[in-house]
Amino acid sequence: MGYESIWLKRAALPEGATAPKTIAETIAQELTALQNLRDDMIWAYLVTDALPEEGYDIVVNDRKADILGGSAVGVLYGIYDAQRQLIVNGTVVSVSERPACPLRMLNHWDNADGSIERGYSGRSFFFDDGKLLIDDRTSFYARLCASVGINATVINNVNVRGDATWLITDRYLERVREMADRFAAYGIRLYLCVNYAASIEIGGLGTSDPLEPAVAEFWKAAVAKVYAKVPSLGGFLVKADSEGRPGPHTYGRTQADGANMLARALAPYGGTLIWRCFVYNCAQDWRDTTIDRACAAYDYFHPLDGMFEENVVLQVKNGPLDFQVDEPVSPLFCGMTKTNLMLEVQAAQEYTGQQKHVCFLVPMWKDVLRFRTYAYSEHDRVEDIISGTHRRGACGFAAVANTGNDENWTGSDFAAANWYGFGRLAWKPQLSAEEIAAEWAGLTFEDSTVRNVVTKVLLASYGIYQSYTAPLGIGWMCNPNHHYGPNVDGYEYDRWGTYHRASCKAIGVDRTTKGTGFSAQYSEPLAKLYENPETTPMKHLLFFHRLPYTYVLPNGKTLIQHIYDTHFEGVEELRSLVENVVAVQGMIPEKEYTRIMERFGMQLSSAKEWRDRINTYFCRMSGIGDAKRRKIYAVSEEDLVYPGE
Numbered sequence: 049m050g051y052e053s054i055w056l057k058r059a060a061l062p063e064g065a066t067a068p069k070t071i072a073e074t075i076a077q078e079l080t081a082l083q084n085l086r087d088d089m090i091w092a093y094l095v096t097d098a099l100p101e102e103g104y105d106i107v108v109n110d111r112k113a114d115i116l117g118g119s120a121v122g123v124l125y126g127i128y129d130a131q132r133q134l135i136v137n138g139t140v141v142s143v144s145e146r147p148a149c150p151l152r153m154l155n156h157w158d159n160a161d162g163s164i165e166r167g168y169s170g171r172s173f174f175f176d177d178g179k180l181l182i183d184d185r186t187s188f189y190a191r192l193c194a195s196v197g198i199n200a201t202v203i204n205n206v207n208v209r210g211d212a213t214w215l216i217t218d219r220y221l222e223r224v225r226e227m228a229d230r231f232a233a234y235g236i237r238l239y240l241c242v243n244y245a246a247s248i249e250i251g252g253l254g255t256s257d258p259l260e261p262a263v264a265e266f267w268k269a270a271v272a273k274v275y276a277k278v279p280s281l282g283g284f285l286v287k288a289d290s291e292g293r294p295g296p297h298t299y300g301r302t303q304a305d306g307a308n309m310l311a312r313a314l315a316p317y318g319g320t321l322i323w324r325c326f327v328y329n330c331a332q333d334w335r336d337t338t339i340d341r342a343c344a345a346y347d348y349f350h351p352l353d354g355m356f357e358e359n360v361v362l363q364v365k366n367g368p369l370d371f372q373v374d375e376p377v378s379p380l381f382c383g384m385t386k387t388n389l390m391l392e393v394q395a396a397q398e399y400t401g402q403q404k405h406v407c408f409l410v411p412m413w414k415d416v417l418r419f420r421t422y423a424y425s426e427h428d429r430v431e432d433i434i435s436g437t438h439r440r441g442a443c444g445f446a447a448v449a450n451t452g453n454d455e456n457w458t459g460s461d462f463a464a465a466n467w468y469g470f471g472r473l474a475w476k477p478q479l480s481a482e483e484i485a486a487e488w489a490g491l492t493f494e495d496s497t498v499r500n501v502v503t504k505v506l507l508a509s510y511g512i513y514q515s516y517t518a519p520l521g522i523g524w525m526c527n528p529n530h531h532y533g534p535n536v537d538g539y540e541y542d543r544w545g546t547y548h549r550a551s552c553k554a555i556g557v558d559r560t561t562k563g564t565g566f567s568a569q570y571s572e573p574l575a576k577l578y579e580n581p582e583t584t585p586m587k588h589l590l591f592f593h594r595l596p597y598t599y600v601l602p603n604g605k606t607l608i609q610h611i612y613d614t615h616f617e618g619v620e621e622l623r624s625l626v627e628n629v630v631a632v633q634g635m636i637p638e639k640e641y642t643r644i645m646e647r648f649g650m651q652l653s654s655a656k657e658w659r660d661r662i663n664t665y666f667c668r669m670s671g672i673g674d675a676k677r678r679k680i681y682a683v684s685e686e687d688l689v690y691p692g693e
């Protein structure tokens with residue numbers, strides 16, 4: 049086929065299998081794949097009303113296994129579970145599974161011309177040159193998604209421009225339907241991103257004011273046309289009033305006005321309107337220390353809680369800024385108890401090494417999911433909220449996808465574990481990072497030593513990446529625009545609201561009530577905890593506080609020494625991680641091994657660059673030397689002091 053079906057490659061489809069057109073055909077193919085994995089067992093399946101729609105039970109009795117599903121999709125998920133068990137463990141045991149999040153969705157930032165915004169794995173396999181691509185890869189993609197329980201996908205970029213604005217018109221709808229049918233055969237619903245200003249750009253109106261009846265009429269007619277052609281469409285995803293995209297603010301209207309107008313057009317067809325909360329002022333003056341981008345989403349949306357239509361879901365990025373290596377959880381999860389919420393994370397490694405660095409994000413996502421919001425008297429974790437525990441309407445979990453048309457789908461072989469892990473967590477947030485890493489390694493590699501090494505590499509990778517990049521939750525410090533590699537002041541005097549404000553004495557933005565007031569957006573006791581550096585989690589210390597380099601951390605080190613130590617140690621830990629993989633060279637297929645080593649080479653040189661730039665910058669800035677006298681590029685030893693010596 050010219051490309052690899054990564055973690056399912058050992059669940060071989062029947063010889064000559066063609067893209068399934070219905071879910072029944074998919075089940076038949078996957079049952080054969082299952083049979084091929086274990087042909088001495090009898091596999092049977094049944095759809096039963098006794099189970100929730102997407103749920104399944106596997107009941108194993110000696111040599112017979114019954115797969116019961118609440119629907120055909122439930123059965124399919126059960127079959128994938130059995131395949132997984134067989135590949136990873138060699139046996140299958142009885143299980144009973146129900147998905148946690150109702151919506152388990154990928155967001156692709158693919159443009160109609162075939163480029164991918166923040167794509168690190170080649171070009172789009174959905175679009176090329178203004179056309180929709182539908183081929184075997186479409187179905188392989190759906191297979192991979194369905195195998196981890198992903199049930200929704202948005203194929204076009206949230207920045208909807210040019211041709212993509214026309215996806216909801218006759219120009220594309222025939223092909224959109226074909227695409228939707230391909231996905232439906234795997235239980236996946238297609239969603240589209242729409243251009244909020246479509247009423248102007250394709251509707252010929254002079255406005256996209258949500259309260260203007262002609263605008264609502266435009267959308268009603270557009271949606272009617274879309275559903276006449278593509279009845280299975282899940283709905284729309286919208287980025288409005290964000291980074292130059294149009295939105296209701298232009299007309300002095302609220303985010304709720306905009307979202308509700310579109311939601312009403314979708315409601316008669318059962319469509320869902322997903323509206324992003326990534327709204328902030330991206331034309332800030334760096335001189336103005338009173339504006340804090342971190343506050344923006346909550347400031348805009350919290351006053352609107354309870355004012356959204358039932359078929360609106362607000363999609364909230366995990367942190368208040370933008371997919372940095374580590375951010376505190378968005379306070380919107382504390383303050384929107386009357387609104388359907390969806391969590392958005394980024395599997396595409398925009399700020400986490402761009403799929404050149406190994407960075408398994410599941411441990412970070414787990415922290416977000418486990419986060420207690422204190423917004424409810426019980427079941428108040430983010431994972432409860434996005435599972436719809438407190439709401440009737442749709443809720444869920446979305447990841448910005450990290451795929452492209454590279455042979456291995458994700459550029460870095462290890463990055464596939466983030467795609468895989470996202471799906472597994474959306475299905476079952478209680479799975480541990482260790483379980484997910486071991487599952488993925490077990491599915492992807494055959495040798496048990498390799499599986500162990502890979503699991504270890506994945507689990508260590510996030511902490512290592514964190515240690516050699518921007519310290520203690522402060523974020524950014526990367527090169528502007530493309531966001532790869534270190535540049536401490538890259539965003540310091542820019543318009544994006546992303547400042548560290550380092551001086552010769554201190555670093556950080558005071559986001560307590562004495563500063564920008566961001567900490568007060570959280571429920572108690574969180575607000576109080578974040579108010580004080582001593583009770584703020586160390587990994588987010590510089591997100592909330594401005595502190596002197598001599599501040600003593602809970603680990604007994606000064607802030608500056610901690611920066612030096614983590615940066616030196618991070619690179620050394622990375623080196624030893626690479627050595628672990630080198631040690632199993634002969635046990636990994638050569639092509640994969642070569643690819644992995646190439647990426648490690650890039651990661652190592654980039655990690656060193658991060659280490660030296662960060663250490664040197666803060667050494668020169670603070671005039672404080674490294675107590676351990678390691679190599680830092682201070683201009684002159686005479687410039688430095690060594691406190692306590």
Ligand code: GCW
Pocket residue numbers: 157165166206207287290291326370371398
């Ligand atoms: O992280 C930023 C990216 C933009 C992206 C934006 C968003 C799609 O740098 O490329 O645009 O977030 O999430 O909308």
